[in-house]
Amino acid sequence: MDGSAMRRFVKKEFGIHCLSIVPVKYGVYRMVAKDGRVFGLKRMRYDHARLLWMDHALATVKTQGFHAFSWGTWKYPKGELYPFLLMDWLDGQMADPFLSEDLRVSANVLAKFHQAGSNLRVRGHGEFVTLGSWLQQYRRGLQLLEQSRRENWPFLRQDGVSLEVYHTLEERAHRAIDVLKKHQYEQMSLHSSGVLCHGDSGPANFIISRGQAQLIDFETLRIDAPSYDLFRMIRLTSKQRGYEGDWTQDIIHGYTDMASLSDQERQFVLAWMMYPYKVCKLLRHYSTVSTTKRKQVEKKLIRAIKREKNQHVLVKQLRRALDV
Numbered sequence: 001m002d003g004s005a006m007r008r009f010v011k012k013e014f015g016i017h018c019l020s021i022v023p024v025k026y027g028v029y030r031m032v033a034k035d036g037r038v039f040g041l042k043r044m045r046y047d048h049a050r051l052l053w054m055d056h057a058l059a060t061v062k063t064q065g066f067h068a069f070s071w072g073t074w075k076y077p078k079g080e081l082y083p084f085l086l087m088d089w090l091d092g093q094m095a096d097p098f099l100s101e102d103l104r105v106s107a108n109v110l111a112k113f114h115q116a117g118s119n120l121r122v123r124g125h126g127e128f129v130t131l132g133s134w135l136q137q138y139r140r141g142l143q144l145l146e147q148s149r150r151e152n153w154p155f156l157r158q159d160g161v162s163l164e165v166y167h168t169l170e171e172r173a174h175r176a177i178d179v180l181k182k183h184q185y186e187q188m189s190l191h192s193s194g195v196l197c198h199g200d201s202g203p204a205n206f207i208i209s210r211g212q213a214q215l216i217d218f219e220t221l222r223i224d225a226p227s228y229d230l231f232r233m234i235r236l237t238s239k240q241r242g243y244e245g246d247w248t249q250d251i252i253h254g255y256t257d258m259a260s261l262s263d264q265e266r267q268f269v270l271a272w273m274m275y276p277y278k279v280c281k282l283l284r285h286y287s288t289v290s291t292t293k294r295k296q297v298e299k300k301l302i303r304a305i306k307r308e309k310n311q312h313v314l315v316k317q318l319r320r321a322l323d324v
Contacts, residue, residue, distance in 0.1 A: 001077060010041070013075035014086050030089060038089040044074055045082045046219065049126030054221050057120060057127075057196055066116035068109050069215040070207075090216065092209030097240045100250045102213075106206040107233065107254030109213040110198070114226045115259055117196025129223040132189035134271075135180055141280030142173040148283060155286075155298040165309050169276040172311075176275035183267045188225070197224040202236025227265045230255060231272035234318065243313040249321040266322040273315050278304045 001009065007018045010031065017034040024030050027043035044051060051074060058071050072087030095102040148156065149166060156166065180186075198205065199220025206213045233251055241247060255261065282304055286297045 006041075009075075009077050009084070010086070013077075014073070016086075031086075039072075040070070040085075040087045040089045042085045042087070043082055044085050044219070047126075050128065051083070051126075053124075053126035053128070054218055057117070057221060058218065060120060061113065061116040061196060064116035066112055068112065068213065069218075071218060090207040090209065090214055092207040092214075095203035095206040095208050095213065097203045097237045097247075100247065101211070102203070102206075102208055103237065103247065103250040104254030104257075105208065105211065105213045106201075106203065107230075107251045108258050109206065109215060110201055110229055110233065111226075111255045111258035113198065113215060114195045114229070119193050120196050120223065127223065128221065129194070130228070131192070131194040131224045132186070134185060134189075135177065137280075138173060138177050138180065138275055141275065141277075141283065142170065142177065144280060144283040144287060145170045145173060145276070148286075153286075154294070155301045158298070158302055161302055161305055162309070165305060169279055169305070169308060172274045172276055173280070176271045179267055179271040179274065183264050183271075185268065185271075188264065192225070194223040195226050197222050197226065197229045199224075199229070199232070200236075201229045201233045203233075203240070204236070225265065225268060226259070226261075227268035227272065230261075230265075230269050234269070234273065234314075235277065238314055243310050243317075246317055246321070248314070248318045252318075252321040261322075263324065266324050270315070270318060270322060270324060273311075273318055276308055276311075279308060 003021055006021055006029070010016050010018055010021075016031075016037075016039070018031055019034055020032045021041065022030045024040075027045075029041040031039045031041050033039065046054075054071075058069070061069075070087045070090050072085055074083040074085040076083040095106045097103065145166070149163070149170070155161065156163065198215060198218065199222045200217065201215075205215060205217045207216055230251070234248055237247070237251065252261070279301065282297055282301045286294060286301065289297060
């Protein structure tokens, strides 16, 4: 859809006269209206039922007093499969992973979001629930790690890939599984209704303005344990900040200033950090793509394996922050 067509669509479906629509990234636009208001416009590549569930779930957290997020309304362009979401454009900047205060206020808002989304009653068609799936995911990842090493998959024969590091990844997957078993993950997931989780709670999805944080981008919204969101926040921060320093305590303390974190939940955060998430995710993709596309995945796998070399440093500082 070109700019003129998009202006006509926004005018017809949302009743807004645009002065400008500027691409921010693929599928995302910043839009300035004639009356000076600024909006975000985003393509939502999800089915109708899933989007309705997102609407209802986020409306529910509002009724619980949580308003620190941006969501809007969505409409379908004529003849197209996926709609556009129109939302207010938030003033401010993305959370800076190098600023302790940004990490603290972001974690604090995440805790409030979890509290507002606890015991959510919006269930049924369209809901996305990952609570209870972790052990299966970890075991599948371990199988792929072992299979790829046993069969000497091509990326393992590339320069710079350390088999010693790769063996360590298998050991970490084993330990992560052991932690979930020891701390009764399956029993917890059977008897808990979980909370509403963001699913992609890295610094890029918090907007900071005047010392306050707001959440954006809810495409990965799900029902799960709060420890999953904490893991995602820590992991995505580490991608930019690295493994050195005691910054994990900013996230943990920011969260626990608002919500309690049981010993079981602390152990689950640790389990996720032990599990070689990125490598296993790429291995799942690698095992299903065509031969012609494997070269691209191999490059990503090599980078991910190299990056995992110093993961133990992050796990160590996280143990201190979690006091486990």
